[in-house]
Amino acid sequence: VSRRSGRRRGTTTTPDAIRYAARAQFAQRDYRAVTVRGIARDAGVDAALVHHFFGTKEGVFADAILDVLRPDALLPPILEPGLDGVGERLTRAFIQLWDRPPTRDPMLAVLRSAVSHPDAAAALRAVVNQHLLGPVASSVPHPDRTLRAALAGSQLLGLAMERYLLRLEPLASLDEDALVARVGPTIQRYLAG
Protein backbone atom coordinates (compact mmCIF):
# COMPACT_ATOMS: atom_id res chain seq x y z
CA VAL A 1 0.00 0.00 0.00
CA SER A 2 1.40 3.34 -1.08
CA ARG A 3 2.13 5.83 1.70
CA ARG A 4 2.23 9.61 1.67
CA SER A 5 6.02 10.00 1.62
CA GLY A 6 6.04 12.16 -1.51
CA ARG A 7 3.80 14.85 -0.06
CA ARG A 8 4.98 18.45 -0.20
CA ARG A 9 3.53 21.35 1.78
CA GLY A 10 1.04 23.47 -0.16
CA THR A 11 0.56 21.10 -3.06
CA THR A 12 -1.84 18.21 -3.52
CA THR A 13 -0.10 15.15 -4.88
CA THR A 14 -1.90 12.79 -7.21
CA PRO A 15 -2.10 10.04 -4.56
CA ASP A 16 -3.65 12.52 -2.12
CA ALA A 17 -6.19 13.70 -4.69
CA ILE A 18 -7.11 10.05 -5.29
CA ARG A 19 -7.34 9.41 -1.54
CA TYR A 20 -9.62 12.40 -1.08
CA ALA A 21 -11.94 11.30 -3.86
CA ALA A 22 -11.90 7.68 -2.68
CA ARG A 23 -12.73 8.55 0.92
CA ALA A 24 -15.75 10.59 -0.19
CA GLN A 25 -16.97 7.80 -2.46
CA PHE A 26 -16.59 5.05 0.17
CA ALA A 27 -18.37 7.23 2.74
CA GLN A 28 -21.32 8.12 0.53
CA ARG A 29 -22.00 5.13 -1.68
CA ASP A 30 -22.43 1.41 -1.33
CA TYR A 31 -19.08 -0.38 -1.68
CA ARG A 32 -20.27 -2.21 -4.77
CA ALA A 33 -21.17 1.09 -6.45
CA VAL A 34 -17.67 2.54 -6.00
CA THR A 35 -15.41 2.07 -9.05
CA VAL A 36 -11.80 2.93 -9.84
CA ARG A 37 -13.14 4.82 -12.86
CA GLY A 38 -15.44 6.94 -10.66
CA ILE A 39 -12.67 7.68 -8.16
CA ALA A 40 -10.34 8.70 -11.00
CA ARG A 41 -13.02 11.00 -12.46
CA ASP A 42 -13.59 12.75 -9.11
CA ALA A 43 -9.83 13.09 -8.57
CA GLY A 44 -9.37 14.53 -12.07
CA VAL A 45 -6.87 11.87 -13.11
CA ASP A 46 -6.77 8.92 -15.48
CA ALA A 47 -7.94 5.56 -14.08
CA ALA A 48 -4.51 4.13 -15.00
CA LEU A 49 -2.97 6.40 -12.34
CA VAL A 50 -5.29 5.00 -9.66
CA HIS A 51 -4.19 1.50 -10.64
CA HIS A 52 -0.56 2.64 -10.68
CA PHE A 53 -0.64 4.01 -7.13
CA PHE A 54 -3.13 1.68 -5.42
CA GLY A 55 -3.70 -1.40 -7.59
CA THR A 56 -7.32 -2.52 -7.39
CA LYS A 57 -10.40 -0.97 -5.74
CA GLU A 58 -9.56 -3.12 -2.70
CA GLY A 59 -6.14 -1.46 -2.65
CA VAL A 60 -7.70 2.00 -2.61
CA PHE A 61 -10.04 0.83 0.16
CA ALA A 62 -7.13 -0.56 2.23
CA ASP A 63 -5.25 2.71 1.83
CA ALA A 64 -8.34 4.63 2.96
CA ILE A 65 -8.46 2.51 6.14
CA LEU A 66 -4.77 3.17 6.85
CA ASP A 67 -5.29 6.87 6.18
CA VAL A 68 -7.90 6.95 8.98
CA LEU A 69 -6.18 4.66 11.49
CA ARG A 70 -2.60 5.93 10.96
CA PRO A 71 -1.20 2.90 12.81
CA ASP A 72 2.40 4.13 12.42
CA ALA A 73 1.56 7.11 14.63
CA LEU A 74 -1.06 5.36 16.78
CA LEU A 75 0.76 2.29 18.01
CA PRO A 76 4.28 3.29 19.16
CA PRO A 77 3.10 5.33 22.21
CA ILE A 78 0.87 2.37 23.17
CA LEU A 79 3.37 -0.45 22.68
CA GLU A 80 6.79 1.06 23.35
CA PRO A 81 6.32 1.57 27.12
CA GLY A 82 5.93 -2.24 27.42
CA LEU A 83 3.22 -4.59 28.63
CA ASP A 84 2.54 -2.76 31.89
CA GLY A 85 -0.62 -0.73 31.31
CA VAL A 86 -0.87 -1.66 27.63
CA GLY A 87 -4.55 -2.66 28.01
CA GLU A 88 -5.51 0.76 29.31
CA ARG A 89 -3.46 2.62 26.69
CA LEU A 90 -4.83 0.56 23.81
CA THR A 91 -8.43 0.89 24.99
CA ARG A 92 -8.12 4.66 25.47
CA ALA A 93 -6.55 5.24 22.05
CA PHE A 94 -9.24 3.11 20.40
CA ILE A 95 -12.08 4.98 22.13
CA GLN A 96 -10.53 8.33 21.22
CA LEU A 97 -10.37 7.28 17.55
CA TRP A 98 -14.08 6.40 17.61
CA ASP A 99 -15.23 9.33 19.75
CA ARG A 100 -13.92 11.88 17.22
CA PRO A 101 -16.30 12.30 14.25
CA PRO A 102 -13.49 12.91 11.68
CA THR A 103 -12.21 9.38 12.33
CA ARG A 104 -15.50 7.78 13.48
CA ASP A 105 -17.45 8.50 10.33
CA PRO A 106 -14.98 6.93 7.87
CA MET A 107 -14.52 3.97 10.22
CA LEU A 108 -18.28 3.41 10.29
CA ALA A 109 -18.21 3.51 6.48
CA VAL A 110 -15.42 0.91 6.48
CA LEU A 111 -17.40 -1.35 8.84
CA ARG A 112 -20.53 -1.03 6.72
CA SER A 113 -18.60 -2.01 3.60
CA ALA A 114 -16.86 -4.94 5.32
CA VAL A 115 -20.11 -6.31 6.75
CA SER A 116 -21.86 -6.29 3.39
CA HIS A 117 -19.11 -7.14 0.90
CA PRO A 118 -16.61 -10.03 1.15
CA ASP A 119 -13.99 -8.14 -0.90
CA ALA A 120 -14.12 -5.22 1.52
CA ALA A 121 -13.98 -7.64 4.47
CA ALA A 122 -10.86 -9.23 2.97
CA ALA A 123 -9.20 -5.83 2.55
CA LEU A 124 -10.08 -4.84 6.14
CA ARG A 125 -8.85 -8.20 7.46
CA ALA A 126 -5.50 -7.76 5.68
CA VAL A 127 -5.01 -4.22 7.02
CA VAL A 128 -6.05 -5.18 10.56
CA ASN A 129 -3.75 -8.21 10.57
CA GLN A 130 -0.72 -6.50 9.11
CA HIS A 131 -0.93 -3.01 10.62
CA LEU A 132 -2.81 -3.41 13.92
CA LEU A 133 -2.87 -6.95 15.30
CA GLY A 134 0.58 -7.83 13.95
CA PRO A 135 2.43 -5.06 15.81
CA VAL A 136 0.32 -5.65 18.96
CA ALA A 137 1.09 -9.39 18.84
CA SER A 138 4.80 -8.66 18.41
CA SER A 139 4.80 -6.94 21.79
CA VAL A 140 3.34 -10.01 23.54
CA PRO A 141 5.88 -12.46 25.01
CA HIS A 142 3.57 -15.53 24.95
CA PRO A 143 3.67 -18.10 22.10
CA ASP A 144 -0.10 -17.69 21.51
CA ARG A 145 0.45 -13.97 20.83
CA THR A 146 -1.55 -13.91 17.56
CA LEU A 147 -4.64 -15.36 19.23
CA ARG A 148 -4.23 -12.99 22.20
CA ALA A 149 -4.09 -9.96 19.92
CA ALA A 150 -7.16 -11.21 18.00
CA LEU A 151 -9.12 -11.64 21.24
CA ALA A 152 -8.22 -8.11 22.34
CA GLY A 153 -9.28 -6.87 18.92
CA SER A 154 -12.62 -8.68 19.21
CA GLN A 155 -13.42 -6.91 22.49
CA LEU A 156 -12.58 -3.51 21.02
CA LEU A 157 -14.49 -4.15 17.80
CA GLY A 158 -17.59 -5.30 19.72
CA LEU A 159 -17.35 -2.23 21.93
CA ALA A 160 -17.35 -0.01 18.84
CA MET A 161 -20.34 -1.88 17.40
CA GLU A 162 -22.44 -1.49 20.57
CA ARG A 163 -21.40 2.07 21.42
CA TYR A 164 -21.28 3.78 18.02
CA LEU A 165 -23.41 1.67 15.75
CA LEU A 166 -26.17 0.09 17.85
CA ARG A 167 -25.88 2.98 20.35
CA LEU A 168 -26.77 0.64 23.18
CA GLU A 169 -27.14 2.29 26.58
CA PRO A 170 -25.53 2.70 29.07
CA LEU A 171 -22.48 1.92 26.94
CA ALA A 172 -23.18 4.64 24.38
CA SER A 173 -23.15 7.45 26.98
CA LEU A 174 -20.41 6.19 29.28
CA ASP A 175 -17.47 8.61 29.49
CA GLU A 176 -14.01 7.68 28.30
CA ASP A 177 -12.45 7.14 31.74
CA ALA A 178 -15.27 4.88 32.94
CA LEU A 179 -15.07 2.87 29.74
CA VAL A 180 -11.28 2.51 30.00
CA ALA A 181 -11.68 1.36 33.62
CA ARG A 182 -14.10 -1.39 32.53
CA VAL A 183 -12.56 -2.61 29.29
CA GLY A 184 -8.85 -1.88 29.85
CA PRO A 185 -8.41 -4.81 32.31
CA THR A 186 -9.96 -7.21 29.77
CA ILE A 187 -7.48 -6.12 27.08
CA GLN A 188 -4.64 -6.33 29.60
CA ARG A 189 -5.57 -9.92 30.54
CA TYR A 190 -5.87 -11.01 26.92
CA LEU A 191 -2.45 -9.59 26.02
CA ALA A 192 -0.43 -10.12 29.18
CA GLY A 193 -2.43 -12.42 31.52
Next chain:
Amino acid sequence: VSRRSGRRRGTTTTPDAIRYAARAQFAQRDYRAVTVRGIARDAGVDAALVHHFFGTKEGVFADAILDVLRPDALLPPILEPGLDGVGERLTRAFIQLWDRPPTRDPMLAVLRSAVSHPDAAAALRAVVNQHLLGPVASSVPHPDRTLRAALAGSQLLGLAMERYLLRLEPLASLDEDALVARVGPTIQRYLAG
Protein backbone atom coordinates in the same frame (compact mmCIF):
# COMPACT_ATOMS: atom_id res chain seq x y z
CA VAL B 1 -43.88 -8.74 19.04
CA SER B 2 -46.21 -11.60 18.15
CA ARG B 3 -45.05 -15.08 19.14
CA ARG B 4 -45.82 -18.44 17.61
CA SER B 5 -48.29 -19.60 20.27
CA GLY B 6 -51.02 -20.31 17.73
CA ARG B 7 -48.96 -22.80 15.72
CA ARG B 8 -50.48 -26.22 15.05
CA ARG B 9 -48.61 -29.26 13.75
CA GLY B 10 -49.04 -29.80 10.01
CA THR B 11 -50.56 -26.43 9.22
CA THR B 12 -48.89 -23.14 8.33
CA THR B 13 -50.45 -20.23 10.16
CA THR B 14 -50.60 -16.80 8.56
CA PRO B 15 -47.95 -15.38 10.93
CA ASP B 16 -45.66 -18.28 10.06
CA ALA B 17 -46.16 -17.75 6.33
CA ILE B 18 -45.32 -14.07 6.82
CA ARG B 19 -42.26 -14.99 8.91
CA TYR B 20 -41.04 -17.38 6.22
CA ALA B 21 -41.42 -14.79 3.48
CA ALA B 22 -39.83 -12.07 5.62
CA ARG B 23 -36.81 -14.15 6.55
CA ALA B 24 -36.11 -14.92 2.88
CA GLN B 25 -36.47 -11.26 1.94
CA PHE B 26 -34.22 -9.96 4.72
CA ALA B 27 -31.59 -12.60 3.86
CA GLN B 28 -31.53 -11.89 0.14
CA ARG B 29 -32.15 -8.19 -0.30
CA ASP B 30 -30.90 -4.93 1.10
CA TYR B 31 -32.96 -3.87 4.13
CA ARG B 32 -34.14 -0.73 2.36
CA ALA B 33 -35.44 -2.80 -0.56
CA VAL B 34 -37.63 -4.98 1.68
CA THR B 35 -41.24 -3.78 1.95
CA VAL B 36 -44.31 -4.93 3.86
CA ARG B 37 -46.08 -5.11 0.50
CA GLY B 38 -43.39 -7.42 -0.93
CA ILE B 39 -43.42 -9.68 2.15
CA ALA B 40 -47.23 -9.89 1.94
CA ARG B 41 -47.06 -10.81 -1.74
CA ASP B 42 -44.54 -13.61 -1.12
CA ALA B 43 -46.61 -14.90 1.82
CA GLY B 44 -49.78 -14.83 -0.28
CA VAL B 45 -51.64 -12.54 2.11
CA ASP B 46 -52.90 -8.96 2.14
CA ALA B 47 -50.44 -6.32 3.40
CA ALA B 48 -53.03 -5.35 6.03
CA LEU B 49 -52.50 -8.76 7.65
CA VAL B 50 -48.74 -8.15 7.93
CA HIS B 51 -49.48 -4.86 9.65
CA HIS B 52 -52.07 -6.59 11.87
CA PHE B 53 -49.63 -9.24 13.12
CA PHE B 54 -46.31 -7.36 13.13
CA GLY B 55 -46.96 -3.61 12.83
CA THR B 56 -44.26 -2.00 10.70
CA LYS B 57 -41.39 -3.42 8.65
CA GLU B 58 -39.24 -2.92 11.76
CA GLY B 59 -41.73 -5.10 13.65
CA VAL B 60 -41.37 -7.88 11.09
CA PHE B 61 -37.60 -7.51 11.32
CA ALA B 62 -37.64 -7.68 15.14
CA ASP B 63 -39.80 -10.81 14.98
CA ALA B 64 -37.36 -12.38 12.50
CA ILE B 65 -34.51 -11.76 14.95
CA LEU B 66 -36.47 -13.38 17.79
CA ASP B 67 -37.37 -16.29 15.54
CA VAL B 68 -33.64 -16.99 15.05
CA LEU B 69 -32.44 -16.31 18.59
CA ARG B 70 -35.37 -17.96 20.46
CA PRO B 71 -34.30 -16.29 23.71
CA ASP B 72 -37.13 -17.95 25.66
CA ALA B 73 -35.54 -21.33 24.99
CA LEU B 74 -31.93 -20.12 24.90
CA LEU B 75 -31.55 -18.25 28.17
CA PRO B 76 -33.16 -20.32 30.96
CA PRO B 77 -30.56 -23.14 30.88
CA ILE B 78 -27.83 -20.48 30.94
CA LEU B 79 -29.24 -18.26 33.69
CA GLU B 80 -31.24 -20.56 35.98
CA PRO B 81 -28.24 -22.46 37.41
CA GLY B 82 -27.02 -19.12 38.85
CA LEU B 83 -23.91 -16.99 38.45
CA ASP B 84 -21.43 -19.82 38.93
CA GLY B 85 -20.23 -20.76 35.43
CA VAL B 86 -22.62 -18.35 33.68
CA GLY B 87 -19.78 -16.89 31.56
CA GLU B 88 -18.86 -20.27 30.13
CA ARG B 89 -22.50 -21.27 29.50
CA LEU B 90 -23.35 -17.97 27.79
CA THR B 91 -20.22 -18.03 25.62
CA ARG B 92 -20.81 -21.64 24.56
CA ALA B 93 -24.48 -21.08 23.67
CA PHE B 94 -23.55 -17.97 21.67
CA ILE B 95 -20.82 -19.77 19.72
CA GLN B 96 -23.15 -22.70 19.00
CA LEU B 97 -25.77 -20.29 17.61
CA TRP B 98 -23.19 -18.79 15.26
CA ASP B 99 -21.43 -22.04 14.34
CA ARG B 100 -24.64 -23.55 12.92
CA PRO B 101 -25.38 -22.21 9.40
CA PRO B 102 -29.22 -22.26 9.88
CA THR B 103 -28.85 -19.64 12.62
CA ARG B 104 -25.59 -18.04 11.45
CA ASP B 105 -26.82 -17.01 8.02
CA PRO B 106 -29.92 -15.10 9.21
CA MET B 107 -27.89 -13.51 12.01
CA LEU B 108 -25.32 -12.29 9.49
CA ALA B 109 -28.21 -10.83 7.47
CA VAL B 110 -29.48 -9.08 10.62
CA LEU B 111 -26.01 -7.65 11.32
CA ARG B 112 -25.64 -6.43 7.74
CA SER B 113 -28.99 -4.66 7.93
CA ALA B 114 -28.27 -3.10 11.33
CA VAL B 115 -24.85 -1.83 10.24
CA SER B 116 -26.24 -0.11 7.15
CA HIS B 117 -29.69 1.12 8.23
CA PRO B 118 -30.52 3.07 11.41
CA ASP B 119 -34.10 1.70 11.47
CA ALA B 120 -32.79 -1.85 11.46
CA ALA B 121 -30.21 -0.93 14.13
CA ALA B 122 -33.01 0.46 16.31
CA ALA B 123 -35.05 -2.73 15.91
CA LEU B 124 -32.03 -4.89 16.76
CA ARG B 125 -31.17 -2.68 19.74
CA ALA B 126 -34.72 -3.02 21.11
CA VAL B 127 -34.73 -6.81 20.72
CA VAL B 128 -31.24 -7.20 22.23
CA ASN B 129 -32.12 -4.97 25.17
CA GLN B 130 -35.48 -6.51 25.95
CA HIS B 131 -34.91 -10.17 25.17
CA LEU B 132 -31.18 -10.79 25.68
CA LEU B 133 -29.41 -8.20 27.82
CA GLY B 134 -32.46 -7.54 30.03
CA PRO B 135 -32.81 -11.14 31.23
CA VAL B 136 -29.02 -11.50 31.59
CA ALA B 137 -28.85 -8.27 33.63
CA SER B 138 -31.69 -9.49 35.87
CA SER B 139 -29.53 -12.40 36.93
CA VAL B 140 -26.69 -10.09 38.05
CA PRO B 141 -26.73 -9.01 41.72
CA HIS B 142 -24.69 -5.81 41.24
CA PRO B 143 -26.35 -2.37 40.87
CA ASP B 144 -24.47 -1.74 37.57
CA ARG B 145 -26.04 -4.88 36.09
CA THR B 146 -27.19 -3.20 32.85
CA LEU B 147 -23.68 -1.98 32.04
CA ARG B 148 -22.22 -5.38 32.96
CA ALA B 149 -24.61 -7.16 30.61
CA ALA B 150 -23.82 -4.66 27.82
CA LEU B 151 -20.07 -5.22 28.26
CA ALA B 152 -20.54 -8.99 28.07
CA GLY B 153 -22.64 -8.45 24.96
CA SER B 154 -19.92 -6.31 23.38
CA GLN B 155 -17.32 -9.07 23.80
CA LEU B 156 -19.63 -11.68 22.25
CA LEU B 157 -20.66 -9.40 19.38
CA GLY B 158 -17.03 -8.55 18.58
CA LEU B 159 -16.15 -12.24 18.67
CA ALA B 160 -18.89 -12.94 16.12
CA MET B 161 -17.67 -10.09 13.92
CA GLU B 162 -14.06 -11.32 13.88
CA ARG B 163 -14.81 -15.05 13.64
CA TYR B 164 -17.74 -15.21 11.22
CA LEU B 165 -17.64 -11.97 9.31
CA LEU B 166 -13.99 -10.87 9.01
CA ARG B 167 -12.89 -14.55 9.38
CA LEU B 168 -9.76 -13.44 11.17
CA GLU B 169 -7.32 -16.22 12.04
CA PRO B 170 -6.59 -17.93 14.38
CA LEU B 171 -9.99 -16.96 15.85
CA ALA B 172 -11.97 -18.18 12.83
CA SER B 173 -10.63 -21.76 13.08
CA LEU B 174 -10.42 -22.14 16.86
CA ASP B 175 -12.64 -24.97 18.13
CA GLU B 176 -15.56 -24.34 20.45
CA ASP B 177 -13.90 -25.59 23.66
CA ALA B 178 -10.75 -23.50 23.14
CA LEU B 179 -12.85 -20.44 22.41
CA VAL B 180 -15.01 -20.96 25.50
CA ALA B 181 -11.85 -21.37 27.60
CA ARG B 182 -10.55 -17.99 26.35
CA VAL B 183 -13.69 -15.86 26.28
CA GLY B 184 -15.80 -17.48 29.03
CA PRO B 185 -13.69 -15.98 31.86
CA THR B 186 -14.09 -12.49 30.36
CA ILE B 187 -17.90 -12.84 30.32
CA GLN B 188 -17.80 -14.27 33.84
CA ARG B 189 -15.81 -11.27 35.13
CA TYR B 190 -18.08 -8.75 33.44
CA LEU B 191 -21.22 -10.32 34.91
CA ALA B 192 -20.08 -11.56 38.31
CA GLY B 193 -16.62 -10.08 39.03
